[in-house]
Amino acid sequence: MSEATRYKTTLRIRRGGANDVPRYQDYEVPYEEGMSILDALRWIRAHLDSTLAIRYSCINANACKTCMALVNGEVEYTCIARLTPEVITVEPLPKRPLIRDLITDIVPEDEKL
Amino acid sequence: MLHLSTDVLIVGAGGAGMYAAIAAARNGASVILLDKSLVGRGGATVMAQMTVAAALGQQEADHWTLHLEDTLKAGRGLCNEELAALVCETGPERILEMESWGTRWAREDNHIKQEMAPGHGRRRCCYVDFLNTGPAVAATLRRKVGEIPGIRRISNLAVIEILVHEGCAVGAVALDIGRNSLIAFQAKAVILAAGGLTKLYERNSASANMAGEAYALALRAGAELIDMEFVQFFPIGHLAPRLVGMDPIIWDPFRYKLGGKLLNGRFEEFVDRYGGEDFGKYTATRDLASYAILKEVEAGRGSPHGGAYLDFRHISDRDLRAAFGPVIDRLLKNGIDLNKTPVEVGPMAHYHMGGIRVDATMETRIKGLYAAGEAVGGSNGTNRLSGNAITEAFVFGERAGSSAAQMAQQTTGAWDPKTIDASADAIRKLISKRSKKGVSPGTYQTELQHVMWKMAGPFRTGEKLTAALKRIEGMRDELPSLSVGSEASFNLDIQDWFELRAMLVTAEMVVTAALARTESRGAHQREDFPDSNAAFEQNQVLALTGGALRSHWVDPTRRTVPEVSHV
Numbered sequence: 275m276s277e278a279t280r281y282k283t284t285l286r287i288r289r290g291g292a293n294d295v296p297r298y299q300d301y302e303v304p305y306e307e308g309m310s311i312l313d314a315l316r317w318i319r320a321h322l323d324s325t326l327a328i329r330y331s332c333i334n335a336n337a338c339k340t341c342m343a344l345v346n347g348e349v350e351y352t353c354i355a356r357l358t359p360e361v362i363t364v365e366p367l368p369k370r371p372l373i374r375d376l377i378t379d380i381v382p383e384d385e386k387l
Numbered sequence: 388m389l390h391l392s393t394d395v396l397i398v399g400a401g402g403a404g405m406y407a408a409i410a411a412a413r414n415g416a417s418v419i420l421l422d423k424s425l426v427g428r429g430g431a432t433v434m435a436q437m438t439v440a441a442a443l444g445q446q447e448a449d450h451w452t453l454h455l456e457d458t459l460k461a462g463r464g465l466c467n468e469e470l471a472a473l474v475c476e477t478g479p480e481r482i483l484e485m486e487s488w489g490t491r492w493a494r495e496d497n498h499i500k501q502e503m504a505p506g507h508g509r510r511r512c513c514y515v516d517f518l519n520t521g522p523a524v525a526a527t528l529r530r531k532v533g534e535i536p537g538i539r540r541i542s543n544l545a546v547i548e549i550l551v552h553e554g555c556a557v558g559a560v561a562l563d564i565g566r567n568s569l570i571a572f573q574a575k576a577v578i579l580a581a582g583g584l585t586k587l588y589e590r591n592s593a594s595a596n597m598a599g600e601a602y603a604l605a606l607r608a609g610a611e612l613i614d615m616e617f618v619q620f621f622p623i624g625h626l627a628p629r630l631v632g633m634d635p636i637i638w639d640p641f642r643y644k645l646g647g648k649l650l651n652g653r654f655e656e657f658v659d660r661y662g663g664e665d666f667g668k669y670t671a672t673r674d675l676a677s678y679a680i681l682k683e684v685e686a687g688r689g690s691p692h693g694g695a696y697l698d699f700r701h702i703s704d705r706d707l708r709a710a711f712g713p714v715i716d717r718l719l720k721n722g723i724d725l726n727k728t729p730v731e732v733g734p735m736a737h738y739h740m741g742g743i744r745v746d747a748t749m750e751t752r753i754k755g756l757y758a759a760g761e762a763v764g765g766s767n768g769t770n771r772l773s774g775n776a777i778t779e780a781f782v783f784g785e786r787a788g789s790s791a792a793q794m795a796q797q798t799t800g801a802w803d804p805k806t807i808d809a810s811a812d813a814i815r816k817l818i819s820k821r822s823k824k825g826v827s828p829g830t831y832q833t834e835l836q837h838v839m840w841k842m843a844g845p846f847r848t849g850e851k852l853t854a855a856l857k858r859i860e861g862m863r864d865e866l867p868s869l870s871v872g873s874e875a876s877f878n879l880d881i882q883d884w885f886e887l888r889a890m891l892v893t894a895e896m897v898v899t900a901a902l903a904r905t906e907s908r909g910a911h912q913r914e915d916f917p918d919s920n921a922a923f924e925q926n927q928v929l930a931l932t933g934g935a936l937r938s939h940w941v942d943p944t945r946r947t948v949p950e951v952s953h954v
Binding site: 306308309325374377 | 389424425426428429430433434521522525533540541542543544563565570593594595596627628629630631632633634635721722827828829830833872874876877878879880883
């Protein structure tokens with residue numbers, strides 16, 4: 275069995291806060307078959323741009339249910355949606371108030387300050 | 388600065404923190420329950436897959452003293468027997484209480500179904516469903532804390548300092564991650580329930596929340612830590628192909644139900660070369676399996692991702708499906724067909740046996756400061772038994788919550804506002820000193836994880852540990868000059884910075900303790916001291932003395948266990 279094949283893909287991520295004009299930023303990321311969108315988002319924060327705002331906790335168990343975003347127009351858990359070679363558009367959830375970048379307000383009202 | 392008051396402040400809202408909140412509230416205390424991510428969704432409990440150990444005696448005759456015997460045996464002489472006994476004796480009450488709150492433990496023939504797990508002499512491990520125990524118990528506790536008016540829950544707050552006044556814990560300062568601002572809490576008792584430290588390691592099964600903050604907060608507050616050298620490495624964590632939607636600690640039940648061959652990169656069996664009897668059954672102990680895998684990798688015979696193959700191809704599809712039906716389908720969705728392809732596995736950091744030193748009421752040596760769950764050290768000695776982690780989260784949570792509520796009734800909560808101001812000023816100074824150019828805190832977190840994995844991981848030497856300590860000190864010196872972005876909301880660089888600060892404190896504790904224990908025992912393996920030494924049948928205690936980390940040794944806490952003849 276050989277070293278897993280490595281690919282490259284591009285994530286086009288919607289950036290900005292609630293009062294900003296939305297802009298889209300492209301990031302090129304390396305990946306292996308099977309890796310998740312969240313793997314790529316975490317890689318971007320660690321290697322390219324730590325200012326990217328994302329929300330996640332359990333990383334890949336799909337247990338915390340906090341990493342949802344719009345992936346190519348569909349609501350997905352980014353921890354289980356896979357990377358593909360085509361450009362992938364990632365945007366914040368449309369029906370939740372936008373905070374910044376991919377973080378929307380999903381905190382229950384009675385868990386807020 | 389916003390300033391809130393409560394009787395009991397709980398740091399971390401996983402299994403232990405939520406149980407503590409319920410226990411404190413029913414003992415008359417007002418409670419504020421904080422979490423860095425979302426209440427009941429972060430931490431380790433929600434990720435737990437399989438089993439919870441408790442001597443319910445529903446599947447077969449059992450007694451808590453037998454559970455204790457197994458727990459102490461796994462701990463190889465170093466368990467705090469008082470704490471271990473508390474887990475084993477009151478675990479069953481907690482399991483039944485969880486059931487009364489709505490947890491649907493798997494049942495058969497009118498009783499809770501209990502399974503065998505490695506290291507247990509009886510069938511005593513209950514579960515909710517394949518791979519669903521953690522999410523189910525987290526949901527029960529989340530619902531329960533939501534129903535209690537005396538518990539105020541706040542998400543997205545990272546506690547960065549415990550406030551201590553005249554030797555008593557009186558509150559905490561937290562970072563509001565959403566707003567990049569500080570908030571002060573005044574409390575009559577504080578419970579640290581923020582979990583373990585597995586995020587310190589490059590290879591781990593942790594959620595994003597397990598960066599060792601509870602330990603760092605406790606140390607800086609003046610509490611003692613115990614057994615910090617004993618990090619549990621799970622030998623066959625999943626490495627490849629990429630598996631999503633499942634915890635990497637998936638293979639243990641497969642191992643003990645079906646067997647599975649461990650093969651090196653050349654597809655040869657190898658565990659027997661290291662003194663283990665494997666021969667397709669995969670019964671080697673955890674430490675031996677870890678050792679054998681890493682030695683093969685070192686010799687250039689690892690699998691492509693730096694581990695070993697775990698091969699189930701000799702087991703029929705029918706047997707695989709009979710044992711793990713729905714899981715087999717989830718694996719297929721990940722492109723993993725166990726009939727055709729072996730998976731790659733290797734050791735990864737999974738749990739921390741060490742932690743905050745507490746008495747049987749869960750109180751530290753700082754009055755009013757308690758710990759619960761994985762943050763507590765000592766109850767598992769040198770190795771934790773499968774199934775004991777969720778049990779201890781419930782048991783220690785309940786005990787810490789009850790004790791803290793009692794403390795709140797006894798104390799006036801004497802409080803000096805200057806304590807907050809001094810702490811907040813220091814924190815503001817730290818934040819303002821950071822430059823906007825250069826290395827980000829996240830980059831250093833990645834480097835620290837690499838250093839800890841290579842130098843203070845499953846196999847250690849004095850030389851490697853000394854090098855790790857040097858790099859940790861170097862990074863600590865550079866903390867003030869790290870770069871952070873200027874975003875006003877959810878500036879994760881700032882969260883990363885405080886997390887890194889805690890990680891460095893906790894990493895220093897692990898490495899310092901590992902250097903001082905010049906023997907091998909349980910989860911602590913020194914290649915330069917491969918044997919156990921009876922002189923080290925002691926616990927190592929760490930604390931700050933004049934600002935410096937110091938260790939001393941104490942005899943393990945023993946307890947007389949009643950003779951039981953009726954089981």
